[in-house]
Amino acid sequence: MSVSSSSSTYMIYRLQIDKEHASLGEIAAAIERAGGDIVGIDVISSGRSSTVRDITVNVSDQAHSDRIGETLGRLEGVQVIHVSDRTFLVHLGGKIEVTSKIPVKNRDDLSRVYTPGVAKICTAIAEQPNKAYSLTIKRNTIAVVSDGTAVLGLGDIGPMAAMPVMEGKAMLFKEFAGVDAFPICLDTKDPDEIVSIVKAMAPAFGGINLEDISSPRCFEIEERLKRELDIPVFHDDQHGTAVVLLAGLLNALKITGKSMADIKIVVNGIGAAGIACSKMLLAAGARNLIGVDRSGALHRDAHYDNKHWTEFANMTNPHGETGSLSDVIRQADVFIGVSAPNILTVDDVRSMAKDPIVFAMANPVPEIDPEVAKPYVRVMATGRSDKPNQINNVLCFPGIFRGALDCRASEINEAMKLAAAQAIASVVTDEELSETYIIPSVFNMKVVEKVKEAVVEAAYRTGVARKAWREPSV
Numbered sequence: 001m002s003v004s005s006s007s008s009t010y011m012i013y014r015l016q017i018d019k020e021h022a023s024l025g026e027i028a029a030a031i032e033r034a035g036g037d038i039v040g041i042d043v044i045s046s047g048r049s050s051t052v053r054d055i056t057v058n059v060s061d062q063a064h065s066d067r068i069g070e071t072l073g074r075l076e077g078v079q080v081i082h083v084s085d086r087t088f089l090v091h092l093g094g095k096i097e098v099t100s101k102i103p104v105k106n107r108d109d110l111s112r113v114y115t116p117g118v119a120k121i122c123t124a125i126a127e128q129p130n131k132a133y134s135l136t137i138k139r140n141t142i143a144v145v146s147d148g149t150a151v152l153g154l155g156d157i158g159p160m161a162a163m164p165v166m167e168g169k170a171m172l173f174k175e176f177a178g179v180d181a182f183p184i185c186l187d188t189k190d191p192d193e194i195v196s197i198v199k200a201m202a203p204a205f206g207g208i209n210l211e212d213i214s215s216p217r218c219f220e221i222e223e224r225l226k227r228e229l230d231i232p233v234f235h236d237d238q239h240g241t242a243v244v245l246l247a248g249l250l251n252a253l254k255i256t257g258k259s260m261a262d263i264k265i266v267v268n269g270i271g272a273a274g275i276a277c278s279k280m281l282l283a284a285g286a287r288n289l290i291g292v293d294r295s296g297a298l299h300r301d302a303h304y305d306n307k308h309w310t311e312f313a314n315m316t317n318p319h320g321e322t323g324s325l326s327d328v329i330r331q332a333d334v335f336i337g338v339s340a341p342n343i344l345t346v347d348d349v350r351s352m353a354k355d356p357i358v359f360a361m362a363n364p365v366p367e368i369d370p371e372v373a374k375p376y377v378r379v380m381a382t383g384r385s386d387k388p389n390q391i392n393n394v395l396c397f398p399g400i401f402r403g404a405l406d407c408r409a410s411e412i413n414e415a416m417k418l419a420a421a422q423a424i425a426s427v428v429t430d431e432e433l434s435e436t437y438i439i440p441s442v443f444n445m446k447v448v449e450k451v452k453e454a455v456v457e458a459a460y461r462t463g464v465a466r467k468a469w470r471e472p473s474v
């Protein structure tokens, strides 16, 4: 039996194996019988009577891992020393660190990078603040700021628990676009306090990436920071997601031969991502878009305490459809999920129009398991990196900030976002386009390059770039 569940994970079993009483063959057979897939075997130490080995096994979940551990513990001559989760191992001590660019080996070095030499640099910046861009980390550094209230689809898990995601985002900024990023998780949910903290720390940064802040607070926080700061402020869950979604949908529609203006789109989860994705699709020509949240379809005859929902209802659902997700998804061409795990059923998908497009983007568990949906959909995408068609904001935020920093943009505007979406979509050529390849891989080096170029061009075109234009050298 092989492990196919979308929640599968790798566990490492460290075993002491008594050479006389146990063999690797027996151990492998026991693991296979218990349903685990062995993906690696390493010798840690080898003695005359026993060896210590790490056996890496793909398991479906924690309970499955426990069962395999118990099975191994019952084998004669085998002692389970410990069991570790490979995902936990890569997080030990955190995922990023600060390194210096210049060695500090002697007093001379010290006196230049630190006092007294550093003082004249400080004075130069005090006299001409713009010099912070050439003489400090500002020009290449982003703050990734969260309050831990909407972490992936895990919800309000607090600032400490949000850190692994923010460290991960910082890592991706660096890996994919060479942007230095600091994860900053704030122990407050108060919008006034978040705005004032971010404003106070802004001098060190060339841009602010807001992350995993729940709606509707995220809208006010972002709007105020955009107004009050002169560096780009970008709520990734809104705009990064919307940019990548539009890129994916433009390409998926080429496959089904339908046009944005004619299709019925259902967006499930009218929070940060849902509202931004919907606005972007409307700007791209969508007309029949219906938003659904926990209480069903949003429509203009209802009264909402949340003013963003009132605004949303007024610009969507032109035919005033009401009811649950299952009611409004009938005859829809496109489902976009930015809500919660496993809320879309096979029957819902089967009630959609011909050639359904399903983007189940909730993380880490999508609205429907892609394996379950596959037989009934034409194009399927999720936010996960272990499945085809990954619609995830990681395709956008490194490149869009690379471009914004390079031209020293004062903001990331609509034109820059649209340019980024078109650039991502364009990486997949017409020859390459297929049901399982509507969106490029994040590892495709062309993505960041094309997004950066398109964003820089749009920033100069719309007058928000502040760096003197230099013709590219030939």
Ligand SMILES: NC(=O)c1ccc[n+]([C@@H]2O[C@H](COP(=O)([O-])OP(=O)(O)OC[C@H]3O[C@@H](n4cnc5c(N)ncnc54)[C@H](O)[C@@H]3O)[C@@H](O)[C@H]2O)c1
Pocket: 150, 151, 152, 153, 154, 212, 213, 214, 215, 236, 237, 238, 241, 268, 269, 270, 271, 272, 273, 274, 292, 293, 294, 295, 337, 338, 339, 340, 343, 361, 362, 363, 364, 382, 383, 391, 392, 393, 394
């Ligand atoms: N793939 C990506 O790139 C990407 C990007 C951003 C967000 N997301 C995912 O989208 C989800 C929402 O993120 P967000 O930042 O917008 O959060 P949010 O808290 O701002 O919004 C979530 C919304 O979903 C609604 N919701 C929750 N359960 C629901 C259900 N069963 N039916 C209908 N609506 C439901 C909530 O009421 C809320 O309005 C998360 O799972 C997140 O991981 C994915």
Ligand SMILES: O=C(O)C[C@H](O)C(=O)O
Pocket: 151, 152, 153, 165, 212, 236, 237, 362, 363, 383, 392, 393, 394
């Ligand atoms: O973090 C991700 O993988 C995407 C997105 O920002 C999310 O909150 O789910």
Ligand SMILES: [Mg+2]
Pocket: 152, 211, 212, 236, 237
């Ligand atoms: Mg997020």
